[in-house]
Amino acid sequence: MAKNKKNTGLKVKIIGCGGIGTCLTDTLCRYLQYSDHPNIEVSLIDGDTYEERNRERQVFQEIGPKATVTAERLRNEFPRLIFWDHPVYVGDHNIIQLIRENDIVFSCVDNHKTRKLVSDRAEELDNATIISGGNDYEDGNVQIHIRRDGTNLTVPVASQYHPEIMNPQDKNPGDIDEERMGCQQMAAAAPQLLIMNNLIAAHMLKAFYAVTKGYHEKNPQEYSEFYVDIPSGKVMPRTRVVKQGM
């Protein structure tokens, strides 16, 4: 935590327990378990269900709701942390309850519609941190939206830099007829690389560490976004300019 902030505990929300989410949760929770943060709550949010075919990229011990199965596994391993499971998709109807003041949100979702929802919700709050990751097959990016006292220190996830998130053309999984186009069909249409999921998760965790240590305070715009690319071997931070009133 930043030195000048009152240490009132940590509320972490992980939206999406799929490829990036399962890569991220174990390391995050192990770090938190042995950290000096008091009163740590971790909420796992995902409306999807683990199936056998998920095993090539996702960590789970039983078939069932991703949020519940993951929370159960982590409760046993990290008893100092308090886990909440929300086996639901984030939508207009529940986002106010799911994302609240002072939350640190890891957005590990697989669609821009949900990223937009989360981004818009963050801007309704006075204090929130959104760490959003997404990947294609061999590259991806991480965005870090830091909002303090009603002011954006870094650009929101949905901003002029990313019109594809500002005006998403895809759908929230909760809005999709699962018999017609479930997550598995979408996954089949766009295969993913476990190594890429892992890279994005690692960089999201790096961002989390930097923000909780207050490293962003000196030059927050340098902590806005970075790209990760396997073929070129590059990790490239990008400066983003916060506009007044954003």
Add this chain to the structure above:
Amino acid sequence: MAQERKQGKGFSEQKGEAYESPKQASQVPSAKEALAKAEAIGQIKVVHGSADGTFDNLVGVKVSVVKASLVHAFNIPGEAQAFVNGETVNGDYVLQANDTLEFVKQAGVKG
């Protein structure tokens, strides 16, 4: 010196070259000098995702021309939005010395 190497001057010549290197090092411009020189030339940084490059011959060139030139080298999709120094610009913007031109790569979708 390179030509001398080709002529096979051997080990002693290389040793002599190593001995002279401290003098040569003093002739290498410092980072500050290099930066000042780059600013004087008017270099322009062009970025797309993790790809980037610095060019010293783009001052006065339109963004649309740069995009067309680098579309393959930087793998820039046609719909990529251009930003100069963080501000949105259209293809008619004429680049000025020390601009940073970014064609913003779309965010990864999957997770």
